[in-house]
Amino acid sequence: MTHDHPSAALATFAAELRFEDIPAPVLRRTEDLLLDWIGSALAGKSGRPVRTIEWYARQMGPQEGACEVLVSRRGTSPMFAAMVNAASSHFAEQDDVHNGSVFHPAAVVFPVVLAIAQSIGASGKDLLSATVAGYEVGIRVGEFLGRSHYRIFHTTGTAGTVAAAAAAGHLLKLSPERMLHAFGSAGTQAAGLWEFLRDAADSKQLHTAKAAADGLMSAYLANEGFTGARHILEGPQGMAAGMSSDADPAKLTDRLGERWALAETSFKFHSSCRHTHPAADALLKVVTEQKLRPEEIARVVTHVHQGAIDVLGPVVNPQTVHQAKFSMGTVLGLIAQFGTAGLKEFEGSYNDGRVAQFRGKVEMVLDDEVNTAYPARWIGKVTVETVDGRTFSGRVDEPKGDPGNTLSRDELEQKALRLAQFGDAASEAEMLALFPRIWNIAELPVVGKLLG
Amino acid sequence: MTHDHPSAALATFAAELRFEDIPAPVLRRTEDLLLDWIGSALAGKSGRPVRTIEWYARQMGPQEGACEVLVSRRGTSPMFAAMVNAASSHFAEQDDVHNGSVFHPAAVVFPVVLAIAQSIGASGKDLLSATVAGYEVGIRVGEFLGRSHYRIFHTTGTAGTVAAAAAAGHLLKLSPERMLHAFGSAGTQAAGLWEFLRDAADSKQLHTAKAAADGLMSAYLANEGFTGARHILEGPQGMAAGMSSDADPAKLTDRLGERWALAETSFKFHSSCRHTHPAADALLKVVTEQKLRPEEIARVVTHVHQGAIDVLGPVVNPQTVHQAKFSMGTVLGLIAQFGTAGLKEFEGSYNDGRVAQFRGKVEMVLDDEVNTAYPARWIGKVTVETVDGRTFSGRVDEPKGDPGNTLSRDELEQKALRLAQFGDAASEAEMLALFPRIWNIAELPVVGKLLG
Numbered sequence: 001m002t003h004d005h006p007s008a009a010l011a012t013f014a015a016e017l018r019f020e021d022i023p024a025p026v027l028r029r030t031e032d033l034l035l036d037w038i039g040s041a042l043a044g045k046s047g048r049p050v051r052t053i054e055w056y057a058r059q060m061g062p063q064e065g066a067c068e069v070l071v072s073r074r075g076t077s078p079m080f081a082a083m084v085n086a087a088s089s090h091f092a093e094q095d096d097v098h099n100g101s102v103f104h105p106a107a108v109v110f111p112v113v114l115a116i117a118q119s120i121g122a123s124g125k126d127l128l129s130a131t132v133a134g135y136e137v138g139i140r141v142g143e144f145l146g147r148s149h150y151r152i153f154h155t156t157g158t159a160g161t162v163a164a165a166a167a168a169g170h171l172l173k174l175s176p177e178r179m180l181h182a183f184g185s186a187g188t189q190a191a192g193l194w195e196f197l198r199d200a201a202d203s204k205q206l207h208t209a210k211a212a213a214d215g216l217m218s219a220y221l222a223n224e225g226f227t228g229a230r231h232i233l234e235g236p237q238g239m240a241a242g243m244s245s246d247a248d249p250a251k252l253t254d255r256l257g258e259r260w261a262l263a264e265t266s267f268k269f270h271s272s273c274r275h276t277h278p279a280a281d282a283l284l285k286v287v288t289e290q291k292l293r294p295e296e297i298a299r300v301v302t303h304v305h306q307g308a309i310d311v312l313g314p315v316v317n318p319q320t321v322h323q324a325k326f327s328m329g330t331v332l333g334l335i336a337q338f339g340t341a342g343l344k345e346f347e348g349s350y351n352d353g354r355v356a357q358f359r360g361k362v363e364m365v366l367d368d369e370v371n372t373a374y375p376a377r378w379i380g381k382v383t384v385e386t387v388d389g390r391t392f393s394g395r396v397d398e399p400k401g402d403p404g405n406t407l408s409r410d411e412l413e414q415k416a417l418r419l420a421q422f423g424d425a426a427s428e429a430e431m432l433a434l435f436p437r438i439w440n441i442a443e444l445p446v447v448g449k450l451l452g
Numbered sequence: 453m454t455h456d457h458p459s460a461a462l463a464t465f466a467a468e469l470r471f472e473d474i475p476a477p478v479l480r481r482t483e484d485l486l487l488d489w490i491g492s493a494l495a496g497k498s499g500r501p502v503r504t505i506e507w508y509a510r511q512m513g514p515q516e517g518a519c520e521v522l523v524s525r526r527g528t529s530p531m532f533a534a535m536v537n538a539a540s541s542h543f544a545e546q547d548d549v550h551n552g553s554v555f556h557p558a559a560v561v562f563p564v565v566l567a568i569a570q571s572i573g574a575s576g577k578d579l580l581s582a583t584v585a586g587y588e589v590g591i592r593v594g595e596f597l598g599r600s601h602y603r604i605f606h607t608t609g610t611a612g613t614v615a616a617a618a619a620a621g622h623l624l625k626l627s628p629e630r631m632l633h634a635f636g637s638a639g640t641q642a643a644g645l646w647e648f649l650r651d652a653a654d655s656k657q658l659h660t661a662k663a664a665a666d667g668l669m670s671a672y673l674a675n676e677g678f679t680g681a682r683h684i685l686e687g688p689q690g691m692a693a694g695m696s697s698d699a700d701p702a703k704l705t706d707r708l709g710e711r712w713a714l715a716e717t718s719f720k721f722h723s724s725c726r727h728t729h730p731a732a733d734a735l736l737k738v739v740t741e742q743k744l745r746p747e748e749i750a751r752v753v754t755h756v757h758q759g760a761i762d763v764l765g766p767v768v769n770p771q772t773v774h775q776a777k778f779s780m781g782t783v784l785g786l787i788a789q790f791g792t793a794g795l796k797e798f799e800g801s802y803n804d805g806r807v808a809q810f811r812g813k814v815e816m817v818l819d820d821e822v823n824t825a826y827p828a829r830w831i832g833k834v835t836v837e838t839v840d841g842r843t844f845s846g847r848v849d850e851p852k853g854d855p856g857n858t859l860s861r862d863e864l865e866q867k868a869l870r871l872a873q874f875g876d877a878a879s880e881a882e883m884l885a886l887f888p889r890i891w892n893i894a895e896l897p898v899v900g901k902l903l904g
Contacts, residue, residue, distance in 0.1 A: 048677070049678060052673055052676045052677065052678045053673070053678075055676060056669060056672055056673060056676075059529065059530075059672065060513065060514075060529040060530065060531040060532070060669075060672075061512065061513060061514065061529070062512075062513065062514045062515070063514070077511065077512040077513070078511075078512065079511075079512040080512070151689075152689050152693050152694040153694055157640075181653070184647075184648065184651075184653055184655065185654075185655065185658055187645065187647075188609075188643060188644060188645045188647065188648060188655045188658065188659065189643050189644075189658070189662055190643055191640060191641050191642055191643040192640055192641075193639065193640045193681070193684065193689055193690055193691065193693075193694055194689040195636075195639075195640065195681035195683060195684050195687040195688070195689040195690040195693075196636060196640060196680060196681040196684075197689070198681065198682075198683070198687065198689070199636075199679070199680075199681055199682050200679075201633070201636055201679040201680050201681050201682075202637075202673075202678050202679045202680070203636065203637065203640045203680055203681060206637055206640065206641070206673070206678075206680075207640065210641055210666070214662070217508060217512075220508055220511065220512075221504055221505070221508060221658075224504045224507060224508075225500070225504065226501060226504045226505075226654050226658075227501075227651070227653040227654045228648060228651075228653050228654070228655055228658075229645070229647035229648040229650065229651055229653050229655060230650075230651050230653075231647060231650070232645065232647055232648075235647040235650065236647070236650075237603075237604050237645055237646040237647040237649070237650070238645055238647040239645065241604050241645075241647075242604040242605055242645055242695060243694060243695070
């Protein structure tokens with residue numbers, strides 16, 4: 001039935017996925033991702049674009065409701081809670097990423113499942129299985145749309161809308177038929193252009209906010225019988241036809257129920273654009289092993305994939321913290337200076353004289369091996385030349401936070417504490433009380449509020 | 453400054469347009485379009501997709517507010533009023549169209565200006581100039597995106613989001629700088645794929661609803677300082693880069709302030725396929741002038757362009773209202789019987805015995821003059837033979853509703869009455885009370901509610 005109809009096969013999987021079918025390690029990883037997301041959502045409290053979207057939600061939405069806006073502690077309707085929580089999730093650039101699809105699933109999936117769970121009184125198990133449905137769908141849609149899509153479109157905005165619809169539809173218990181309609185409505189709303197990067201504009205928060213809200217809307221509409229295109233992903237006037245030149249429909253249904261793409265998702269360790277991480281880890285390895293101080297370094301050549309050049313290349317002279325996160329030179333300058341490129345380092349030092357000076361020493365060069373391995377593997381390779389004429393090569397095959405080099409629950413708790421503190425959005429006591437609830441969420445009959 | 457920056461030139465025009473700069477005939481046409489839009493928005497009340505979106509607005513939005521939802525008479529916030537009114541505007545397919553951009557401006561511009569005007573207490577003059585800003589921007593963006601865009605994307609959804617932002621931004625009195633940011637946020641949300649047509653799915657209502665709501669959001673965010681890409685239309689990762697292969701940036705700034713694209717917009721007169729309109733108008737001319745009853749007519753030869761034969765030729769025995777709109781014989785039968793081929797006539801009588809009988813009297817013949825003039829001019833030519841042996845020729849050089857053969861205010865009122873009655877959404881008394889308010893809207897210090 002669905003052999004020639006990948007949209008339907010994927011929708012059917014998302015609708016019919018059962019908690020019992022999900023392997024325990026995948027469920028534990030889902031809990032890890034949930035806590036990691038909460039930290040990111042709290043960290044966004046300080047963001048002006050986040051506050052503006054929260055203001056908009058107050059102007060246009062209801063003044064109360066069962067759904068928690070994490071950065072303001074207000075209650076509102078599912079749509080606006082999902083919108084604001086998604087806006088804040090991606091602000092600190094500390095949320096998770098799936099390498100193969102270059103997609104940030106947490107930022108668009110968790111805001112939706114949390115809001116709907118709080119609205120309908122769903123259980124922890126339902127929240128977890130809906131999350132898995134959202135990740136599995138969104139990652140495959142991102143992989144399907146391919147590299148040509150990502151050159152112009154922000155996959156987290158586009159594939160993210162379908163992911164959000166899948167997660168929302170699962171929690172609303174849509175039939176496979178209605179899930180397919182939800183996909184249709186989501187795909188025809190999917191949007192998000194990289195053009196904003198050139199101006200360091202606020203669109204990234206808008207993209208996640210809208211992907212979550214629009215995906216949620218698609219599922220609610222489908223639940224009431226609203227219909228959508230049945231081939232929105234692969235059809236002749238669908239998403240790929242309009243927004244990709246290298247789409248591969250086979251990726252939409254790649255080992256559904258056998259391959260758990262959620263477990264391939266990486267945690268972010270550095271606070272910068274993920275495209276900078278492999279080189280940052282490789283440089284960190286060199287400066288640690290060689291005990292190099294920044295002033296001893298004359299030049300750093302980063303050997304990168306084309307996507308890194310496309311996304312980071314335009315950022316030559318960052319004027320804001322956000323832009324600095326897309327500046328390879330700045331990230332490597334912070335690594336060389338502080339040994340880490342966290343939120344605190346960006347806020348305090350992204351444009352320090354020493355960091356700015358280091359920036360000029362860094363260049364990006366397209367590397368065949370790295371480019372070919374990408375996006376399945378994000379290899380980091382740097383060549384470091386010292387002022388006294390020595391040359392060192394650094395290499396990491398898997399950046400910190402990737403599945404083979406993942407964060408422990410202790411590391412995840414420490415990261416969440418730092419993020420909550422950075423956003424001034426939750427106290428340490430609140431976070432410490434939250435941790436065991438997350439690790440045991442599968443036992444909760446009703447998810448309820450996360451914070452006070 | 454803006455010579456090499458068409459997005460900025462267009463945004464500056466939209467921000468700085470003054471009521472006093474708009475020629476009086478353009479303002480009068482804007483009032484015509486406003487009334488025509490109200491009729492269409494009311495006609496959508498009966499639509500299931502419209503009711504579902506209205507349901508969603510009640511679930512997610514506030515239960516009261518200053519902004520009128522025309523089909524339900526509820527008050528809500530600007531975003532949800534714009535969303536629902538835009539959903540209903542395009543349902544009956546009787547709303548206006550700009551031929552060159554293949555864009556339906558009313559459906560996405562008026563819902564936004566009405567909602568914001570009601571929210572902030574704007575004057576009629578402000579509403580009119582905001583409308584003109586929205587039309588001028590949206591039509592130029594549609595022309596800019598070109599035919600390649602329209603093959604996959606529903607221009608009313610995509611260009612419509614920017615049009616809505618321009619109209620909203622004008623009413624909110626954004627500076628040129630902030631208007632440009634509103635364009636950036638709108639363009640990065642712009643979406644809408646034709647894939648739904650294949651399944652006759654409900655997405656058309658979603659596209660107009662979302663274009664209006666998302667454009668409105670963009671302007672409100674910009675008013676609070678939220679930034680967007682400065683070259684969202686023409687930039688290397690902007691709308692055209694992602695969604696067009698034949699975009700022409702010169703069209704974005706084509707004779708701004710001199711050419712009034714709004715006045716090029718066509719009203720829809722008959723409720724049928726546009727290929728039937730020239731012949732329908734020509735027949736109407738003959739039967740009106742000669743006072744012919746249908747039973748007096750023995751034969752009608754329509755002299756048409758090849759496109760009409762291609763599209764309408766296969767429809768010989770229509771089985772649904774939708775098919776009947778593509779049947780030349782049915783359309784001419786309704787014209788002969790009722791003097792009009794409107795929603796009511798199609799719904800009630802498309803397969804009446806008398807209409808079906810007339811269908812057999814109609815044939816299409818390829819005409820050199822008509823075929824050569826097409827598509828620049830849509831000439832209508834018919835030859836009518838009566839049962840008593842007389843022969844009459846009818847001819848129109850521009851179909852009814854096009855700018856050179858536009859609808860009179862009396863005809864617009866009659867159309868609006870029919871649409872309101874079709875939707876069972878406003879009484880005749882309400883509509884009659886509304887007409888003089890629309891024709892004098894420029895004198896209103898505060899627009900206020902349109903109905904009860």
